[in-house]
Amino acid sequence: MLNVGLIGAGRIGRVHARSVAANAGATLRLVADPVLAAAESLAEAHGARAGSDVDAIFSDPEVDAVIICSPTPLHVDHIVAAAKAGKPALCEKPVAMDLAAVDELQGRLAGLEPLVMMGFQRRFDPSFRRVHDLVSAGEVGPVEQVTIVSRDPAAPPAEYIAVSGGIFKDMTIHDFDMARYLLGDIVAVSAVGQHLDPALADTGDFDGAVITLVSAQGAVATITNSRHCATGYDQRVEVFGPRGSLAVENLRATTVRRFGADASSAEDPYLDFFLTRYEAAYARELDEFIAAIAENRAPTPTIADGVAALRIAEAAAASANSGAIVRL
Numbered sequence: 307m308l309n310v311g312l313i314g315a316g317r318i319g320r321v322h323a324r325s326v327a328a329n330a331g332a333t334l335r336l337v338a339d340p341v342l343a344a345a346e347s348l349a350e351a352h353g354a355r356a357g358s359d360v361d362a363i364f365s366d367p368e369v370d371a372v373i374i375c376s377p378t379p380l381h382v383d384h385i386v387a388a389a390k391a392g393k394p395a396l397c398e399k400p401v402a403m404d405l406a407a408v409d410e411l412q413g414r415l416a417g418l419e420p421l422v423m424m425g426f427q428r429r430f431d432p433s434f435r436r437v438h439d440l441v442s443a444g445e446v447g448p449v450e451q452v453t454i455v456s457r458d459p460a461a462p463p464a465e466y467i468a469v470s471g472g473i474f475k476d477m478t479i480h481d482f483d484m485a486r487y488l489l490g491d492i493v494a495v496s497a498v499g500q501h502l503d504p505a506l507a508d509t510g511d512f513d514g515a516v517i518t519l520v521s522a523q524g525a526v527a528t529i530t531n532s533r534h535c536a537t538g539y540d541q542r543v544e545v546f547g548p549r550g551s552l553a554v555e556n557l558r559a560t561t562v563r564r565f566g567a568d569a570s571s572a573e574d575p576y577l578d579f580f581l582t583r584y585e586a587a588y589a590r591e592l593d594e595f596i597a598a599i600a601e602n603r604a605p606t607p608t609i610a611d612g613v614a615a616l617r618i619a620e621a622a623a624a625s626a627n628s629g630a631i632v633r634l
Contacts, residue, residue, distance in 0.1 A: 308332045309598050311393075314375030315339035315348040318398055321581050322373045327352045333594045338363045359606060360384070363458040364391040371395065372601060378403050382411045385609075389420030396595045399483075400475050401612030405620060410418055410615050422576055423595050423605035424612040426483040430590035432522030435556040437545055438487055452488055452527040454481045455542040457535035459578045467509045473499075474619040474626075478515060478531050482618040483611060485519050485527040492527075492618055494520040494633050499626035503534060515621050530582075538576030539583050541624045552609035557583055 310326050312319055315337055321343040326334045327504065334354040338343035342358040349356035360376070363369055364387045372388045374397040382402050388395035401424060402408045423467060428434055445602070462591045470476035474497070486492060489633070499512035519528070527591060531538075543554040558574040577583045597606035621632040 307336040308457075308599065309368055309370045310373045310377065311336045311338065311361050311366060312348075313338050313363055313371035314373060314377075315356055316343035317385065318376065319373075319375040320348060321588060322375060322592075323348055323354075324353055324393035324581070325444070325592045326343060326373070328589065328594050329596070332592065334369075335368050336363055336366055338542065344553045353613055361387065364388060364393065365543055369393065371514060374398060377469060378475070379469070379512060382407050382414070384424055385411060385415045385420070386418075387419040389415055389422070394421035394595070394599045396423045396425060396591075399479050399612065399613075400471065400616050401609060403471055403475075405613075408616065409570070411609075415625060421598065421605065422609050423598065424607040424609060425591065426480060426487075426589040426607045426611065426626040427468075427584055428480050428484055428606060429487055429561065429587075430594065431584060432590075433485065434487075434543060434587075435590075437552045437554060437591070440552055441547075444520075445549065446521070446545060446552060447549035449489060449525045449547050451525065451537075451546040453542075453544040454483050454484060454485060454527060454529045455540055455548075456529065457532040458580075459535055460539050461503065461506055461513065461533035461563065463507065464509050467511050471619075472513075473512045473515060473531065473533070474517075474622045477533070478517065478529060478622065479615050479619050480621075481517075481529045481531070482519075482615040483607065484543065485529065486520075486611070486614060488543075489519070489521040489523070489525050489527055490505040492519045492634060493522050493613075494631055495618055495621040495625055496620045496631045497622040497626040506533060512626065515622070515626060517625075519618065535576075539580060540576055556623075 334352045337345045337349040338360045345356040371394040374384045497517040500514035503513040517529040519527040545552045558577040
């Protein structure tokens with residue numbers, strides 16, 4: 307049984323707490339958050355202890371491994387603290403706020419040989435994993451084009467956006483990792499950012515974007531993002547090659563189609579919350595983390611995957627602000 311310490315009792319912390327509680331191989335032992343009331347509420351729901359001292363997670367002998375759901379500017383410190391304590395860590399994206407912080411992280415981890423997994427849960431979604439496996443098996447031949455659509459039902463609070471690092475590091479970074487998962491290394495990035503949502507006008511961030519990525523093999527991925535989608539959580543992927551194509555469609559609460567005087571072939575809206583859409587993915591992500599610890603091997607995605615996605619995110623921001631293609 308893996309005893310887990312959870313850093314952060316916010317929205318993503320609650321997601322991981324739920325996954326741990328549902329996993330037969332793990333127990334939530336301690337929840338730490340500077341907002342003690344939040345930590346206590348989450349801990350009580352899952353039979354864990356709570357505290358406001360995050361550093362206590364790293365010294366607690368009852369904690370075997372750490373899930374890091376703290377704000378992005380704290381990821382480097384918490385990854386390093388877990389490594390020094392000899393505790394495997396699953397860290398939410400992005401790995402750091404910027405590439406300069408990544409350089410600091412790599413320097414501080416030198417000689418520690420930590421077991422760190424990055425939280426790109428979409429790799430573990432059954433449909434996306436199936437596409438990846440079919441691509442690897444040559445189902446469509448050499449991949450030529452990938453299309454990724456990722457739209458949220460509604461934007462997060464403005465105060466969250468202000469500390470998130472921006473849409474490319476906070477939202478699109480999942481799509482950057484998915485593009486790499488399907489295509490391999492990316493060598494060129496072109497992005498157009500949009501300012502179309504009046505409610506987000508004061509955030510200083512884009513509320514939508516279209517990004518083009520070119521892989522080292524010449525394949526092209528197009529990513530479309532928006533902070534709002536009236537139909538729900540819009541998550542689609544298409545992979546095209548000379549032998550055919552693979553497509554992942556949106557999930558709905560039911561498969562019922564309605565026919566009547568006012569509509570034909572009407573279906574339920576898309577699932578409207580990322581936990582509902584990716585519940586199976588979070589469960590399988592935790593399974594991989596637990597298995598890697600038990601087998602004493604590197605988990606996937608790695609810190610290197612996190613760094614690669616962050617590098618693309620910074621290139622996309624530079625392109626969106628300059629209008630130029632950024633080569634990596």
